[in-house]
Amino acid sequence: MSDAWTLRYQGFDPEREGLCEALCALGNGYLATRAAASEAQADGVHYPGTYLAGLYDRGVTRLAGHTVENEDLVNAPNWLPLTFRAAGGAWFAGRAEEIVAHEIAVDMRRGVFTRHSRIRDEAGRITVLTQRRLVHMAFPHLAAMETTLVPENWSGLLEVRSAVDGGVRNTGVARYRGLADRHLAVRRKHSAVPGTVVLEAETLASKVRIAAAARTRLTAGGDPADIRGWSDDTRIGCDLTVPAAPGRGIVVEKIAAVYTGRDPAIGDPVRAAVQAATTAGDFEELLRSHTRRWAELWSRCRLDLGHTGKAEQAVRLYTFHILQTLTAHTADLDAGVPARGLHGEAYRGHVFWDELFVLPYLNLRLPEVGRGLLRYRHRRLDAARRAARADGLRGAMFPWQSGGDGREETPDTHLNPRSGRWLPDHSHLQRHVGSAIAYNVWQYYQATGDHAYFAAEGAELIVEIARFWADLARFDPVLRRYRIHGVMGPDEYHDAYPWAERPGLDDNAYTNVMASWVLRTAGRALELLPEYRRAELADKLRLDADEPARWEHVSRKLRVCFHDGVVSQFHRYDELAELDWGAYRKRYGDIRRLDRILEAEGDSPNRYRVSKQADVLMLAYLFPPAELAGLFAHLGYDVDTDAFDRTMRYYLRRTAHGSTLSAVVHAWVLARSDRAASGRFLREALASDVYDVQGGTTAEGIHLGAMAGCLDLLSRGYPGLEVRDDVLVLDPVLPPDVGPLEFHLRYRDHWGVRVHVSHRGASVSLGHGQSTPIRIRVGTEERVVEAGGSRRVALPPRA
Ligand code: BGC
Numbered sequence: 001m002s003d004a005w006t007l008r009y010q011g012f013d014p015e016r017e018g019l020c021e022a023l024c025a026l027g028n029g030y031l032a033t034r035a036a037a038s039e040a041q042a043d044g045v046h047y048p049g050t051y052l053a054g055l056y057d058r059g060v061t062r063l064a065g066h067t068v069e070n071e072d073l074v075n076a077p078n079w080l081p082l083t084f085r086a087a088g089g090a091w092f093a094g095r096a097e098e099i100v101a102h103e104i105a106v107d108m109r110r111g112v113f114t115r116h117s118r119i120r121d122e123a124g125r126i127t128v129l130t131q132r133r134l135v136h137m138a139f140p141h142l143a144a145m146e147t148t149l150v151p152e153n154w155s156g157l158l159e160v161r162s163a164v165d166g167g168v169r170n171t172g173v174a175r176y177r178g179l180a181d182r183h184l185a186v187r188r189k190h191s192a193v194p195g196t197v198v199l200e201a202e203t204l205a206s207k208v209r210i211a212a213a214a215r216t217r218l219t220a221g222g223d224p225a226d227i228r229g230w231s232d233d234t235r236i237g238c239d240l241t242v243p244a245a246p247g248r249g250i251v252v253e254k255i256a257a258v259y260t261g262r263d264p265a266i267g268d269p270v271r272a273a274v275q276a277a278t279t280a281g282d283f284e285e286l287l288r289s290h291t292r293r294w295a296e297l298w299s300r301c302r303l304d305l306g307h308t309g310k311a312e313q314a315v316r317l318y319t320f321h322i323l324q325t326l327t328a329h330t331a332d333l334d335a336g337v338p339a340r341g342l343h344g345e346a347y348r349g350h351v352f353w354d355e356l357f358v359l360p361y362l363n364l365r366l367p368e369v370g371r372g373l374l375r376y377r378h379r380r381l382d383a384a385r386r387a388a389r390a391d392g393l394r395g396a397m398f399p400w401q402s403g404g405d406g407r408e409e410t411p412d413t414h415l416n417p418r419s420g421r422w423l424p425d426h427s428h429l430q431r432h433v434g435s436a437i438a439y440n441v442w443q444y445y446q447a448t449g450d451h452a453y454f455a456a457e458g459a460e461l462i463v464e465i466a467r468f469w470a471d472l473a474r475f476d477p478v479l480r481r482y483r484i485h486g487v488m489g490p491d492e493y494h495d496a497y498p499w500a501e502r503p504g505l506d507d508n509a510y511t512n513v514m515a516s517w518v519l520r521t522a523g524r525a526l527e528l529l530p531e532y533r534r535a536e537l538a539d540k541l542r543l544d545a546d547e548p549a550r551w552e553h554v555s556r557k558l559r560v561c562f563h564d565g566v567v568s569q570f571h572r573y574d575e576l577a578e579l580d581w582g583a584y585r586k587r588y589g590d591i592r593r594l595d596r597i598l599e600a601e602g603d604s605p606n607r608y609r610v611s612k613q614a615d616v617l618m619l620a621y622l623f624p625p626a627e628l629a630g631l632f633a634h635l636g637y638d639v640d641t642d643a644f645d646r647t648m649r650y651y652l653r654r655t656a657h658g659s660t661l662s663a664v665v666h667a668w669v670l671a672r673s674d675r676a677a678s679g680r681f682l683r684e685a686l687a688s689d690v691y692d693v694q695g696g697t698t699a700e701g702i703h704l705g706a707m708a709g710c711l712d713l714l715s716r717g718y719p720g721l722e723v724r725d726d727v728l729v730l731d732p733v734l735p736p737d738v739g740p741l742e743f744h745l746r747y748r749d750h751w752g753v754r755v756h757v758s759h760r761g762a763s764v765s766l767g768h769g770q771s772t773p774i775r776i777r778v779g780t781e782e783r784v785v786e787a788g789g790s791r792r793v794a795l796p797p798r799a
């Protein structure tokens with residue numbers, strides 16, 4: 001039975017296997033392993049993948065006379081391999097015809113994957129295999145698997161084969177085939193003691209040593225008649241032979257340890273891996289410490305929906321995967337927010353702007369993780385400065401896709417699988433990624449009050465991003481406005497004017513309003529610094545005395561266009577044609593990827609008023625209504641709530657939701673104007689990975705931004721929760737069928753702040769302790785609440 005804590009799949013369906021592997025993957029923020037069957041290899045159905053946060057490698061391919069370079073999140077040596085056979089038979093290989101019955105499940109509460117299979121070999125011998133697996137949440141280098149084999153109708157010798165495989169490649173995404181996919185060279189393999197093996201591989205270009213050790217032993221069911229080590233070019237393993245009898249369980253335990261040459265507190269990764277694998281406790285012991293850490297995490301990240309069912313399960317699943325991808329262990333590494341988790345190879349493990357959807361969630365639960373992710377950006381500030389300088393600009397231009405060293409990793413071309421054509425990829429023109437970083441720094445600072453971080457790194461990031469905007473904006477003397485030319489907004493369906501030869505659009509409203517916000521915030525950031533630190537920073541950045549005044553000036557004069565009483569996505573948007581949505585829906589059914597459909601027809605989305613995802617509307621996602629109206633007013637435009645509502649309805653009718661982020665943003669921005677529609681988008685967002693609504697993309701990795709965005713919607717969007725100038729504000733609005741919501745936060749030095757929001761009221765309760773009192777505003781009333789105190793407010797009924 002599935003329940004809210006368990007995701008379960010019954011039967012073996014080769015078509016569904018990739019999805020199961022991604023959704024049942026286990027991780028701890030240092031490493032994650034897809035839920036591939038232990039006997040499987042990459043064969044088109046199964047795809048074993050283990051990824052280490054922040055570990056990239058570059059590859060070069062010669063293609064039709066030119067060189068293509070790609071950087072991948074490396075598929076690390078596979079620690080899973082474990083299979084069996086009746087002596088003299090064939091090794092079990094996980095083929096559909098060998099599997100009589102099959103069920104896998106992941107217990108999210110404890111972070112344990114289980115599998116139950118009945119397997120028949122070519123001689124009709126049936127064996128029942130039960131497996132439990134974990135990737136340890138407290139000891140980030142450890143993973144463990146316990147396999148029980150019970151012969152049903154045979155006796156004789158049973159052989160178990162366990163190995164570590166360094167021959168894996170990055171072949172998880174069909175669209176990337178033909179491009180460099182080999183990233184590992186196996187350097188060394190040896191067996192430390194019988195049953196314990198270690199393999200050392202090195203990434204080809206980044207030259208990172210990775211050691212994977214595994215200890216395999218029989219823990220019940222008899223004594224092995226024989227343990228024999230073996231190795232081939234890329235694998236090292238051991239075979240255990242055990243006498244088997246019907247109904248008698250043979251239990252084999254495999255404890256794996258993974259280290260890299262970049263890990264702290266080690267001498268060398270091979271030694272560290274062997275030591276960890278040989279000294280780790282047994283499966284049960286590891287399970288206990290692992291479960292304990294999960295219990296802590298679940299308590300800190302508790303979010304109850306008030307009712308059971310699919311939505312509750314999705315909320316647990318999304319929390320589970322965020323907590324497996326980004327943890328305190330990640331904060332110790334040099335790693336960002338990989339758009340597709342550590343769960344697959346889509347987008348090559350790159351980091352986009354998706355942290356905009358993830359950090360606000362982490363800031364109020366695991367702030368040290370949020371800070372760690374911001375530090376990933378700060379370490380790449382020099383690379384962003386170089387990129388700006390190469391374009392003749394001051395400040396920092398962050399790449400749209402970021403990986404190892406912070407250079408632009410967006411490929412030049414991408415494949416439209418529908419037409420089979422390779423097309424130029426201009427998405428690197430999404431310069432707005434810098435504003436997302438600045439926004440995140442500010443949000444982190446607001447939520448945590450972490451002055452030390454802000455003074456050391458945060459303010460510098462904001463200032464350098466602001467400088468870039470101030471230099472990129474060009475003054476148009478006729479319009480008497482600053483303009484930003486040749487960029488793309490978040491809506492990737494528009495990368496050029498249909499009549500233009502060059503890519504890029506002008507005066508993208510989202511880009512310009514965000515730039516204005518960053519420019520203003522940079523001035524504020526400097527003011528907030530202690531004078532001493534401000535002077536240091538000004539000196540380091542060679543800040544001209546008149547720069548802050550110029551930022552302020554540009555922030556008031558950036559151009560936003562309007563048409564038909566709504567904000568224009570970009571200049572001349574109104575000259576684009578309307579699409580016959582009805583006809584396309586009728587012809588194609590699912591038109592989320594309208595870009596691919598149109599291109600395959602020899603047409604282009606650039607010609608139409610169609611959006612892949614929220615673009616202008618992102619502004620209402622990031623800023624509450626009054627603040628947004630204030631941003632426009634600062635720019636000298638009168639965009640009140642009515643005008644923005646009109647804008648919302650206008651783009652809503654013209655959006656295909658080709659990104660999973662789109663439903664989250666729409667649910668958020670509609671929360672106050674159309675609660676029922678908001679609830680519908682929430683349901684869609686909660687279904688997106690569970691039902692793989694983007695048609696096959698989840699198998700290539702989860703959509704981390706959409707997952708975190710859903711949780712953030714439930715715990716900040718609907719409760720109207722914000723931190724403004726040291727006040728925790730609640731202004732709830734729940735869709736009709738959502739709630740009551742109850743969740744925990746960590747706010748400043750208060751742990752376990754309990755928030756309860758229903759249609760009738762809201763309350764905030766603080767735990768006991770020495771923590772300083774905090775200011776809480778619910779509705780219009782503000783109060784100071786002491787540790788141990790609470791604040792309860794009844795809400796007027798909504799229409
Ligand atoms: C979306 C981007 C997003 C990227 C990675 C794309 O499909 O359009 O907004 O950053 O996926 O998640």
